[in-house]
C-alpha cells in the first residue's frame with residue numbers, strides 16, 4: 115500500500131480538539147453501541163451508491179471508530195487505499211485495532227485536524243459521516259476537504275437535519291431544560307453542534323464558498339436505537355448531545371437535580387417503540403454530495 119502523505123499538524127491542539135480527546139472520547143466509547151450501531155443506518159442506505167471504484171484513493175474525515183473507513187477500503191479493493199483522519203487518539207486506536215483484526219491492509223488511520231490541513235490533490239473520493247457539523251470554521255475545513263480531492267473528485271458528507279425531525283437528540287434537551295439553565299457563553303463545546311448544517315440554503319452557500327459544484331441533498335430518515343433500555347437511554351442522553359451539554363455545564367446543580375431529571379426523562383421515554391436492540395426514536399439526516407471542479 116502507498117502510504118499517506120504526512121498531514122501537517124499544528125504545534126498545539128485547539129480547545130475543540132482537546133475537548134474531543136479529554137471530554138467526549140470516553141463518553142463516545144461508553145456509548146459506542148448507540149453511536150456507531152445506530153448511526154450506521156444513515157450511511158448503510160447510501161453506501162452501495164457511493165462512487166467508489168476499485169483502485170480509488172479515499173479519505174474519511176472525522177472517521178471516529180473507523181467503521182466507514184473499513185467499508186470504504188473494501189470498496190476501493192486491494193489496488194485502492196483509504197486514509198481515515200480524526201483528531202481523537204482514542205478513536206484512532208480502536209480503528210487501527212479493528213482494521214488489523216479484520217485483516218484490512220489498504221487502510222491507514224492518521225491523527226489530524228481537518229480544519230488545519232489535509233493532504234492536497236490526493237483523493238478520488240472524500241467522505242465524512244457526522245463529522246463536518248463540528249467544524250468551527252466550516253468553510254475553511256470543507257475547502258481543505260475539496261482540495262484533498264483530485265479535480266473532478268466527489269465529496270459526500272452526512273449531517274443531521276433540523277431539531278424537529280431529530281427527536282432522539284432534541285426531546286431530551288427539552289426535558290433537561292425544564293430543570294437547568296442553558297449553557298453559558300463560555301461553555302466548553304466540541305464546536306457548533308449537531309444541527310449546524312441542517313439548513314440547506316446555508317450549507318449550499320458555505321459549500322459554494324468552499325469551491326464545490328453540483329451540490330445535491332438527499333434526505334434519509336431512520337429510526338435509531340437510543341439505548342438498550344430506559345436507563346441506558348437516559349445515561350446516553352445525559353452524557354452526550356444537546357441534553358448532555360446542558361447537564362454537563364450545569365455542574366453541581368445538575369447532580370443535585372439528577373433524580374428528578376431522570377424521572378422526567380423516564381416519563382418521556384415511556385411507551386416508546388422498541389426494536390430488538392432497544393428503544394427506537396426518529397432521526398433524519400442530509401446526505402450531501404458535491405464535486406471539486408478544479
Ligand SMILES: C[S@@+](CC[C@H](N)C(=O)[O-])C[C@H]1O[C@@H](n2cnc3c(N)ncnc32)[C@H](O)[C@@H]1O
Pocket residue numbers: 134149150153175176177178179199200201202205226227228229242243244245248249
Ligand atoms: C460525531 S463523530 C462521528 C464519527 C464517525 N464519522 C461516525 O460516524 O461514527 C465526529 C468525529 O469527528 C472528529 N472530529 C471533530 N472535529 C474534527 C477535526 N477538526 N478534525 C478531524 N476530526 C474531527 C471527532 O473526533 C469524531 O470522531
